[in-house]
Amino acid sequence: MHGLNPAQRAAVLHTEGPLLVLAGAGSGKTRVIVEKIAHLVQSGRYPAHRIAAITFTNKAAREMRERVGKRLRSDTASALTVCTFHALGLKLLQIEHARLGLRRGFSVFDADDTSAQLKDLLSAGSKPDAVEAMKQLISRAKNAGLSPEQAAQAARSPREREAADLYARYQQRLAAFNAVDFDDLIRLPLHLLETDPEVCAGWRARIGYLLVDECQDSNDAQYRLLKALAGPAGQFTCVGDDDQSIYAWRGANPDNLLAMAQDYPTLRVIKLEQNYRCSKRVLRIANALIAHNPHIHLKQLWSEAEEGERIRVWECRDAEHEAERVASEIQYLARAQTPDSPRWGEFCILFRGNHQSRPLEKALQQRRIPYHLSGGTAFLDRGEVKDALAWLRLLANPDDDAAFLRAVTSPNRGVGAGTLAKLGELATARHLSLARAAASTTVLQQLPTRSAHALHGFVTLVESLRAAAQTLPPSALVRQLNERSGLLAALRAACKDEAQFQARRRNLDELADWFDGPKTSGPGDLAAALALLTHADRGEPGNQVRLMSLHAAKGLEFDHVFIVGVEDGNLPHEASLEEGRLEEERRLLYVGITRARKRLWLSYSRQAQRWGERVALRPSRFLDELPDADLHHDGADPEAEAAQRAERRRASFADIQALLAD
Numbered sequence: 001m002h003g004l005n006p007a008q009r010a011a012v013l014h015t016e017g018p019l020l021v022l023a024g025a026g027s028g029k030t031r032v033i034v035e036k037i038a039h040l041v042q043s044g045r046y047p048a049h050r051i052a053a054i055t056f057t058n059k060a061a062r063e064m065r066e067r068v069g070k071r072l073r074s075d076t077a078s079a080l081t082v083c084t085f086h087a088l089g090l091k092l093l094q095i096e097h098a099r100l101g102l103r104r105g106f107s108v109f110d111a112d113d114t115s116a117q118l119k120d121l122l123s124a125g126s127k128p129d130a131v132e133a134m135k136q137l138i139s140r141a142k143n144a145g146l147s148p149e150q151a152a153q154a155a156r157s158p159r160e161r162e163a164a165d166l167y168a169r170y171q172q173r174l175a176a177f178n179a180v181d182f183d184d185l186i187r188l189p190l191h192l193l194e195t196d197p198e199v200c201a202g203w204r205a206r207i208g209y210l211l212v213d214e215c216q217d218s219n220d221a222q223y224r225l226l227k228a229l230a231g232p233a234g235q236f237t238c239v240g241d242d243d244q245s246i247y248a249w250r251g252a253n254p255d256n257l258l259a260m261a262q263d264y265p266t267l268r269v270i271k272l273e274q275n276y277r278c279s280k281r282v283l284r285i286a287n288a289l290i291a292h293n294p295h296i297h298l299k300q301l302w303s304e305a306e307e308g309e310r311i312r313v314w315e316c317r318d319a320e321h322e323a324e325r326v327a328s329e330i331q332y333l334a335r336a337q338t339p340d341s342p343r344w345g346e347f348c349i350l351f352r353g354n355h356q357s358r359p360l361e362k363a364l365q366q367r368r369i370p371y372h373l374s375g376g377t378a379f380l381d382r383g384e385v386k387d388a389l390a391w392l393r394l395l396a397n398p399d400d401d402a403a404f405l406r407a408v409t410s411p412n413r414g415v416g417a418g419t420l421a422k423l424g425e426l427a428t429a430r431h432l433s434l435a436r437a438a439a440s441t442t443v444l445q446q447l448p449t450r451s452a453h454a455l456h457g458f459v460t461l462v463e464s465l466r467a468a469a470q471t472l473p474p475s476a477l478v479r480q481l482n483e484r485s486g487l488l489a490a491l492r493a494a495c496k497d498e499a500q501f502q503a504r505r506r507n508l509d510e511l512a513d514w515f516d517g518p519k520t521s522g523p524g525d526l527a528a529a530l531a532l533l534t535h536a537d538r539g540e541p542g543n544q545v546r547l548m549s550l551h552a553a554k555g556l557e558f559d560h561v562f563i564v565g566v567e568d569g570n571l572p573h574e575a576s577l578e579e580g581r582l583e584e585e586r587r588l589l590y591v592g593i594t595r596a597r598k599r600l601w602l603s604y605s606r607q608a609q610r611w612g613e614r615v616a617l618r619p620s621r622f623l624d625e626l627p628d629a630d631l632h633h634d635g636a637d638p639e640a641e642a643a644q645r646a647e648r649r650r651a652s653f654a655d656i657q658a659l660l661a662d
């Protein structure tokens with residue numbers, strides 16, 4: 001416990017009864033969790049396998065495993081459970097699946113699968129917006145821990161009643177497919193623990209002590225899961241910061257922090273007030289910004305760190321210009337050729353929306369600056385990747401109809417929509433999934449000969465690959481699958497030239513790499529690997545400039561941070577202006593600012609292209625809330641900029657390389 005301040009030490013030593021550490025950014029909350037795990041194990045209070053630490057993202061879980069790994073022996077560290085609420089829920093479901101009527105190897109539907117099912121269940125011709133709206137309502141009910149029946153009782157409007165009815169039919173579908181969706185990973189374990197005392201007692205015995213990071217972002221169902229697992233004794237430590245609650249749109253409810261005090265009268269609350277991360281200037285503007293949100297108790301963080309440089313506020317012409325400036329600044333600073341010039345990995349560029357990464361990627365690529373873009377969804381949404389994933393899901397679960405429909409048509413093997421509809425009818429009549437129906441000779445006999453032949457070939461191939469899955473680790477399986485399924489050949493045929501083919505082929509290779517994480521899954525682990533894949537990030541980045549959304553940056557820290565697109569309409573986002581969610585937007589910027597250890601840049605554009613037209617942009621209203629004395633404004637004056645650039649080129653010999661590349 002060497003090096004902890006008195007409040008942190010008290011938090012670590014409080015091991016009897018519930019504890020809430022409520023403190024601002026960079027005050028060492030996550031550090032408390034890491035030290036406390038080490039203390040619980042080393043003092044002999046709990047063996048490692050009875051300790052579970054819950055984080056908000058897979059990335060955070062990986063980081064925490066690493067940090068704990070440095071404090072404990074490796075066999076002890078690997079016995080700990082360090083994961084997200086969803087991964088914990090999945091683990092529980094994998095053990096208790098039978099009690100919920102699920103068969104082994106059940107699939108986890110992603111958001112797209114859910115949309116496809118709901119679209120199918122809703123009357124034909126429903127607009128995509130209507131499907132999404134229903135999906136949101138169902139998800140909200142699930143995140144509130146409601147069953148279809150409870151949702152029906154709670155419905156107040158015709159729309160909510162319609163959603164509750166759809167929810168019930170959607171659950172029947174999921175059951176028929178032996179599948180759960182992402183929200184079910186919390187809701188179903190919760191239902192089981194709340195209704196089955198025996199199971200609940202078993203899990204309380206299994207998990208002796210719980211630690212939860214970023215608990216301001218847990219939703220109602222997650223909070224109830226925590227209560228169910230911890231029981232009345234409340235052997236848990238939660239840490240959080242209400243000023244960093246940025247997931248209200250996904251059902252997060254920071255009021256759970258208040259509810260905790262009522263649910264656990266013996267709850268001890270510890271506050272931490274020293275920030276160990278940020279320079280004094282960074283901290284001052286963060287404090288000034290967040291003071292504009294209403295507070296019950298205003299936390300004033302203080303820091304003993306250096307004063308630091310003033311925060312640069314850049315006005316840029318447009319997003320391309322902004323990206324150019326950011327890339328050029330990074331190159332200048334990192335290549336300054338002094339012993340203490342920063343490494344690429346110490347820079348981070350943050351943005352509100354993922355689409356903002358494109359100009360940045362381009363500018364970094366042109367200068368050959370290595371970078372790593374976090375947030376896997378875009379990658380997993382690419383066509384060829386989704387095709388391969390459909391095959392993998394079908395291998396893991398023969399009852400996954402959504403996966404069957406995609407795999408049997410990718411690549412095209414002459415099975416048309418008419419045949420599939422007929423197959424669907426036959427399957428329903430026999431209570432079989434599509435894949436099982438296609439494997440039945442009696443079913444095939446009722447289909448046109450050519451289609452039956454094609455289906456038979458498909459089923460044989462799937463069975464052979466499924467056998468391979470028993471002996472191959474998932475990453476090797478993916479490589480074999482790409483060849484044997486014909487996906488690669490089809491991709492080659494679909495690409496207009498070799499370069500395009502190679503680029504898209506790399507996506508398939510990369511998918512294989514995704515399974516090669518630090519915790520490599522063994523053979524036969526396909527279902528588990530897949531379930532977590534959809535919401536995991538790519539492997540650990542090396543010495544690369546980091547690009548990520550503000551949401552994804554929570555809990556992380558970097559020496560040099562750029563926040564781009566600080567414009568009204570983007571940050572705060574225009575949707576939030578209309579709906580009066582300005583405070584959450586302010587918290588989002590607060591999260592971004594407090595990631596910076598040494599230097600911080602805030603930039604905005606004057607213009608953007610929207611629907612082919614130029615529109616004028618205004619700097620974010622949040623910039624007006626920052627103390628001017630800590631800011632340094634840099635305009636978009638082309639002459640001054642050119643002079644600056646010339647100076648930089650002289651300063652850095654290495655820049656010549658980039659000049660040539662330009």
Ligand SMILES: Nc1ncnc2c1ncn2[C@@H]1O[C@H](COP(=O)(O)OP(=O)(O)OP(=O)(O)O)[C@@H](O)[C@H]1O
Pocket residue numbers: 003004005008023024025026027028029030031032241244275276277554555556557594
């Ligand atoms: N007592 C301490 N002495 C020195 N450094 C510390 C101390 N406590 C924490 N730190 C350092 O301060 C930084 C911030 O700590 P940590 O990430 O735990 O904060 P946090 O409260 O979890 O922040 P966030 O709210 O952003 O998640 C880390 O680099 C950590 O190592």
Ligand SMILES: [Mg+2]
Pocket residue numbers: 029030031213555
């Ligand atoms: Mg933290």
